[in-house]
Amino acid sequence: MPAKETFYDVMRKHGITRRSFLKFCSLTAAGLGLGPEFAGKLAHALENKPRTPVIWLHGLECTCCSESFIRSGNPLAGDVILSMISLDYSDTLMAAAGYQAEELLEQTIEKYDGEYILACEGNPPLNEDGMYCIQGGKPYVEKLRHMADHCKAIIAWGSCASWGCVQAAKPNPTQATPIHKVILDKPIVKVPGCPPIAEVMTGVITYMVAFDRLPPLDRQGRPKMFYGQRLHDKCYRRPHFDAGQFVEAFDDEGARKGYCLYKVGCKGPTTYNACSTIEWNGGLSWPVKSGHGCLGCAEDNFWDKGSFYSAVTNLKVAGNVEANAEKVGGTLAAAAAIGVAAHAAGTVISKATGKRSKQAEEVNNG
Amino acid sequence: MVSVTTPDGFNLDDSGKRVVVDPICRIEGHLRIEVNLDENNVIRNAVSSGTMWRGLEVILQGRDPRDAWAFTERICGVCTGVHALQSVRAVEDALGIEIPTNANHIRNLMMLAQHIHDHVVHFYHLHALDWVDVVSALSADPKATSELQQSISRWPKSSPGYFSDVQNRLKKFVESGQLGIFANAYWGSPAYKLPPEANLMATTHYLEALDFQKEIVKIHTIFGGRNPHPNWVVGGMPCSINIEESGAVGTVNMAWLNIVSDLINQTIDFVDQVYLPDLKAIASFYKDWNYGGGLSSKNVLSYGEFPAYANNHTNASLMMPAGAILNGDLSTVYDVDVRDPEQVQEYVVHSWYEYPDEAVGLHPWDGITDPRYGLGPNAKGTRTNIEQLDEGGKYSWLKAPRWRGNAMEVGPLSRYLIAYARGKEDIKEQVDRTLAELDLPLEALFSTLGRTAARGLESSWQAHKMREVYDEMMANIKRGDTATANMEKFDPSTWETDVKGVGFGEAPRGALGHWVHIKDTKIENYQCVVPTTWNASPRDPAGNIGAYEASLLDTPMVNADQPLEILRTVHSFDPCLACSTHVISHEGEELTTIKVR
Numbered sequence: 031m032p033a034k035e036t037f038y039d040v041m042r043k044h045g046i047t048r049r050s051f052l053k054f055c056s057l058t059a060a061g062l063g064l065g066p067e068f069a070g071k072l073a074h075a076l077e078n079k080p081r082t083p084v085i086w087l088h089g090l091e092c093t094c095c096s097e098s099f100i101r102s103g104n105p106l107a108g109d110v111i112l113s114m115i116s117l118d119y120s121d122t123l124m125a126a127a128g129y130q131a132e133e134l135l136e137q138t139i140e141k142y143d144g145e146y147i148l149a150c151e152g153n154p155p156l157n158e159d160g161m162y163c164i165q166g167g168k169p170y171v172e173k174l175r176h177m178a179d180h181c182k183a184i185i186a187w188g189s190c191a192s193w194g195c196v197q198a199a200k201p202n203p204t205q206a207t208p209i210h211k212v213i214l215d216k217p218i219v220k221v222p223g224c225p226p227i228a229e230v231m232t233g234v235i236t237y238m239v240a241f242d243r244l245p246p247l248d249r250q251g252r253p254k255m256f257y258g259q260r261l262h263d264k265c266y267r268r269p270h271f272d273a274g275q276f277v278e279a280f281d282d283e284g285a286r287k288g289y290c291l292y293k294v295g296c297k298g299p300t301t302y303n304a305c306s307t308i309e310w311n312g313g314l315s316w317p318v319k320s321g322h323g324c325l326g327c328a329e330d331n332f333w334d335k336g337s338f339y340s341a342v343t344n345l346k347v348a349g350n351v352e353a354n355a356e357k358v359g360g361t362l363a364a365a366a367a368i369g370v371a372a373h374a375a376g377t378v379i380s381k382a383t384g385k386r387s388k389q390a391e392e393v394n395n396g
Numbered sequence: 397m398v399s400v401t402t403p404d405g406f407n408l409d410d411s412g413k414r415v416v417v418d419p420i421c422r423i424e425g426h427l428r429i430e431v432n433l434d435e436n437n438v439i440r441n442a443v444s445s446g447t448m449w450r451g452l453e454v455i456l457q458g459r460d461p462r463d464a465w466a467f468t469e470r471i472c473g474v475c476t477g478v479h480a481l482q483s484v485r486a487v488e489d490a491l492g493i494e495i496p497t498n499a500n501h502i503r504n505l506m507m508l509a510q511h512i513h514d515h516v517v518h519f520y521h522l523h524a525l526d527w528v529d530v531v532s533a534l535s536a537d538p539k540a541t542s543e544l545q546q547s548i549s550r551w552p553k554s555s556p557g558y559f560s561d562v563q564n565r566l567k568k569f570v571e572s573g574q575l576g577i578f579a580n581a582y583w584g585s586p587a588y589k590l591p592p593e594a595n596l597m598a599t600t601h602y603l604e605a606l607d608f609q610k611e612i613v614k615i616h617t618i619f620g621g622r623n624p625h626p627n628w629v630v631g632g633m634p635c636s637i638n639i640e641e642s643g644a645v646g647t648v649n650m651a652w653l654n655i656v657s658d659l660i661n662q663t664i665d666f667v668d669q670v671y672l673p674d675l676k677a678i679a680s681f682y683k684d685w686n687y688g689g690g691l692s693s694k695n696v697l698s699y700g701e702f703p704a705y706a707n708n709h710t711n712a713s714l715m716m717p718a719g720a721i722l723n724g725d726l727s728t729v730y731d732v733d734v735r736d737p738e739q740v741q742e743y744v745v746h747s748w749y750e751y752p753d754e755a756v757g758l759h760p761w762d763g764i765t766d767p768r769y770g771l772g773p774n775a776k777g778t779r780t781n782i783e784q785l786d787e788g789g790k791y792s793w794l795k796a797p798r799w800r801g802n803a804m805e806v807g808p809l810s811r812y813l814i815a816y817a818r819g820k821e822d823i824k825e826q827v828d829r830t831l832a833e834l835d836l837p838l839e840a841l842f843s844t845l846g847r848t849a850a851r852g853l854e855s856s857w858q859a860h861k862m863r864e865v866y867d868e869m870m871a872n873i874k875r876g877d878t879a880t881a882n883m884e885k886f887d888p889s890t891w892e893t894d895v896k897g898v899g900f901g902e903a904p905r906g907a908l909g910h911w912v913h914i915k916d917t918k919i920e921n922y923q924c925v926v927p928t929t930w931n932a933s934p935r936d937p938a939g940n941i942g943a944y945e946a947s948l949l950d951t952p953m954v955n956a957d958q959p960l961e962i963l964r965t966v967h968s969f970d971p972c973l974a975c976s977t978h979v980i981s982h983e984g985e986e987l988t989t990i991k992v993r
Contacts, residue, residue, distance in 0.1 A: 081574055090450050092974045093424045094473020094624040100517075101623065102608040108606045112565070118572040121421050125525045125581035128959055134580050155450075158769050159780050163792075164447035165426055166418050167782035196452065196470040203767075204450035225473060225624050230608075236405050267646065280629055281881035285636040288646020305730035306953040310622035314655075317621035319649065325466055325627075333467070337460040339886075 083146040091152025094186040098225035102232040155204035162204040180327035192220035199333035224327035261298035295339040296323030303328040409440040425973025437936030441946035446794035476624040482899035482910040490897025496879040499632035500706035501869035509615040514904035520605035526964040536592035594947035632881030650975040675852040688844025689964040696810035701902035710825035746934040760911040792934040804945040806906025809850040847968040888917040929974035
C-alpha cells in the first residue's frame with residue numbers, strides 16, 4: 031500500500047495552490063464558527079493528517095441524509111469525497127455491489143482497525159430478529175455492530191440514527207432503535223435533523239478530519255457549534271413574535287407580510303438547530319422563510335408531539351414562567367407582550383446562569 | 397420448478413447455477429437479486445427481493461390527516477416531495493378542497509424540478525458506472541476528448557486543458573491507492589464498450605452533475621424552504637407571494653422568482669447540452685446490447701402527472717397523460733380509475749405478509765397487511781442468514797400490485813409509451829427524432845437502454861415544461877392573482893365525519909398513489925402503492941412475474957462473478973426500496989425481538 035497521503039498532498043495534486051488551500055482553511059474555520067487563529071491550526075492539521083477512511087452504512091432510512099450531504103456547497107461534496115476523506119463504503123454511491131461491496135468492509139477493518147469513522151444513516155430495527163432490514167442475507171444490526179467494533183468513532187447522521195425518527199414514531203412497529211442504544215462503547219456524534227443541513231454535515235466531517243477529535247458536544251451528544259441555539263433565538267421573524275404579529279392562517283395578510291408562524295404551529299421555539307442562521311441549500315432559505323413553521327425535525331421524538339399545526343404549548347422558560355400558546359397566542363397584543371417579555375427574560379436569565387443545556391432538556395422533555 | 401412458462405409469457409428455468417447479488421448498491425434502500433444462469437451464463441430465472449420494511453402506514457393511523465404529508469415525505473429522501481404531494485392531494489380529495497391556480501403552478505414546478513433532479517442524479521451517479529469505465533478514462537487523450545465533446549454539444553466546458561485537469565485529478569486519486577467509492581468494482585471488464593475519450597467525458601460530467609444537482613433543488617428551497625424534504629400544506633402551498641407591498645422581502649418576491657427563472661434556464665442548458673448528448677453518445681456504443689425489455693413491450697401503466705389546470709386530474713388537463721397498455725398493443729390505451737376496486741389490487745402470496753385468503757388481491761382502500769416473515773421450504777441458510785431464497789414461498793417485503801390482474805411496468809419509459817400511443821404530439825416528435833438520429837426502430841425502446849433513454853428524453857421535455865409553467869404562473873400573478881392556499885376547510889371542525897380520498901400521479905420512478913380514509917378527523921386507514929412496488933414486485937398467485945424479474949431474463953453475463961449486466965438492467969428502473977415496502981400491522985404486535993447488548 032502506498033504511504034498515506036495527507037489532505038494537503040491531495041489538494042496539491044489536484045492542482046490547488048497553497049494560497050487557495052489557506053483560503054479554504056480560513057473559510058472553513060469561519061464556517062465552523064471558529065476564530066481566525068484556528069485557520070492556521072486547520073491548515074497545519076490538514077497538511078499533516080492522512081485522509082480519513084469513512085464507512086457510511088444505511089439501515090432503515092429514506093436516504094435524505096445522503097441526498098442532503100451531496101447538496102453541500104462549501105466544501106463541495108465532490109471535493110469531500112475525492113479529497114478530504116476516503117469514502118470506502120457507501121451503499122448509495124459505491125460502484126461495486128454484492129460480495130465485492132461487502133469485501134470492502136473487511137478490507138477496511140484489516141487496514142484501518144480502530145482508525146476509520148463509521149457514519150450511520152438510518153437505524154436498525156430490532157423486532158423480527160432484526161430481519162425488517164436485511165443486508166447480505168443477515169440482519170442489518172449485525173453489520174452495524176461488526177463495523178462499530180472496529181471503528182474509531184461514530185457519526186449518527188440525521189434523526190433516524192440520532193433519535194429513531196419516523197419509523198420509530200408510535201407504535202414503532204419494527205422497533206427501530208437509534209445508534210446510541212445499540213452501540214454502547216464508542217463515542218457518538220449525533221447530527222440530527224430530517225435531514226441535517228448539508229453544510230452542517232460537511233462541517234462536522236471537516237472538524238473531525240482536520241482536528242482529529244470530536245467536536246464539543248452538548249449533553250445530548252450534538253455538536254454545540256451547530257445545535258447550541260433554538261431557531262427562535264436567531265429567527266429573522268422574531269421581531270414579529272416580539273411585537274405580537276402572527277400569521278393566523280396560511281396565505282393570510284400576516285403571511286404575506288412575513289409575520290411570525292408561531293400560531294400556525296412553528297416549533298422553532300423548542301428546536302435546537304442551525305436553520306435560521308446557516309439556512310438551507312447555500313443559505314438561500316429555510317422553512318420559516320418560505321412560509322411554513324418549523325417541524326422540529328432535529329428534536330427527539332418530534333413526530334409524537336401533536337400536530338405540526340398546533341402551537342407549541344410547552345414553551346418553558348427559566349424562572350418557572352410558562353408562556354404557552356394561549357398566553358402568547360391570545361391575540362391581544364397586551365397578553366402577547368406579557369408572554370414574550372417573560373420569555374425574553376427567561377432567555378436572559380438562563381444565559382446568565384449558564385443553564386442552557388438543562389433548559390434544553392426541560393424543553394425537549396416537556 | 398425446473399422449467400415453466402408464466403401466464404404473461406416468460407420462460408423460467410431454475411436448473412442452472414444460482415448467483416446472488418446482495419446488496420445491490422447505487423439505489424435507494426435495500427434490494428437483493430438472485431438469478432439462475434444456464435451453461436452459457438445466460439439468465440434463465442430471476443428473483444427480486446425487497447429487504448426492508450418500516451411500517452409507516454401503521455404509524456399514520458389515528459393522526460391528523462393534515463400532518464400525513466410530512467410523514468409520507470419521509471418514505472423517501474431521494475424522490476423527496478413526491479409522497480408529500482400525493483398525500484396532500486389525497487386529503488384534499490377526501491375533504492373536497494380546491495387549491496388555487498398558483499399553488500398548482502408551484503406544485504408543478506416543484507415536481508418537475510424533482511423529476512429532473514432525480515433523473516440527472518440517477519443517470520450520472522447511480523447508473524453511469526454500469527456503462528462508463530472510470531479507469532479507462534485515465535488513458536484518454538484530452539484533445540480527442542475535447543473534439544468529441546465539441547462534436548456532440550455546444551457546452552462551453554470542452555477545452556483540452558479542462559479535460560486534462562480532470563484527468564490529472566483522477567490519476568492522482570487512483571495513484572493514492574485509496575479508491576473510495578470506486579474500489580473493488582468491475583473496471584476493465586469486456587462488458588464496457590466506450591472508448592477512453594467517452595469514458596473521460598462521462599466521468600467529467602459525473603463531477604459536473606454533482607455540482608448541478610445542488611442548484612436545481614433551489615426551486616424547492618424557495619417554495620418549500622429546503623431540500624431534501626421541502627414543506628407543503630393541505631389546501632395549497634405554504635409560501636405566500638407578495639410582489640409589491642411592504643413585507644415582500646419576507647416572502648416569495650420578485651428577487652426569488654428571478655432566481656427560479658434563472659434555475660430553469662440553467663436546467664434547460666444542462667439537460668440539453670450535457671445529459672442528452674452524453675446519453676446519445678453512450679447509447680451509440682451499446683446499440684447491440686438490446687437486453688432488458690421485460691414487461692415494457694407488454695404491459696405498462698401511468699397515472700399521468702402535471703395538471704395544467706388546478707384540481708383537474710383528467711387527461712384533458714394532464715401534460716403527461718394517464719393510461720394502461722396491455723399485451724404490447726399500442727393501438728389501445730385503457731383508461732385507469734384508481735378508485736375502482738377491480739383495477740389496482742395487491743397480492744401477498746409471495747410477500748412476507750398474510751391475508752385471510754391469499755388467492756385474492758385487495759384494493760388499497762380495503763388493504764390489510766399483517767407481517768409474517770419466514771422463508772420458503774427450499775430456501776438455503778437460516779432465517780437470519782439467508783444463503784438462497786425460495787421464490788416458491790414468501791420471499792420479499794414488497795407486495796405484488798397488479799392492474800386488472802396484470803403485472804405492469806411503470807416509470808419514464810411507460811409514461812413515454814403511453815403518451816406516444818395516445819398521440820401526444822410533442823413527445824411523439826421527440827421520440828421519433830431521437831430514434832432517427834440513432835437509426836433505431838421504435839422496438840429498440842423495449843430494453844434496458846430504452847428505459848434509460850426515456851428518462852433522459854423526459855428530462856428535456858420536463859425542463860422546457862418548467863419554462864412554460866413558470867411563464868403561466870407569472871401571467872397569472874400579473875392578472876392580480878397571488879393566492880397560494882385555500883384555508884376554508886383547514887379547520888377539522890368543518891370536515892365530514894367519514895370520508896375517503898386518493899392522491900395519484902407520477903413520481904420519477906412511475907405511478908404513485910396514496911389512499912386515505914378519514915374518520916372523525918383522524919386517519920382511519922392509509923395505503924401507498926408506489927412505483928418500485930410495481931416494478932420490483934414478487935410473483936402473484938397466478939405466477940406472473942414483476943418487471944425486474946422479467947427484464948433480467950435471457951441476458952447473457954460476460955462474467956458470472958461480476959454482476960455488471962444485472963446492475964445495468966436493475967438500475968435502469970432506478971430502484972427505490974424505502975418507498976416500496978409498506979404495510980399496516982393491525983395490532984402493531986411485537987414479534988421476536990433481539991436484545992440490546
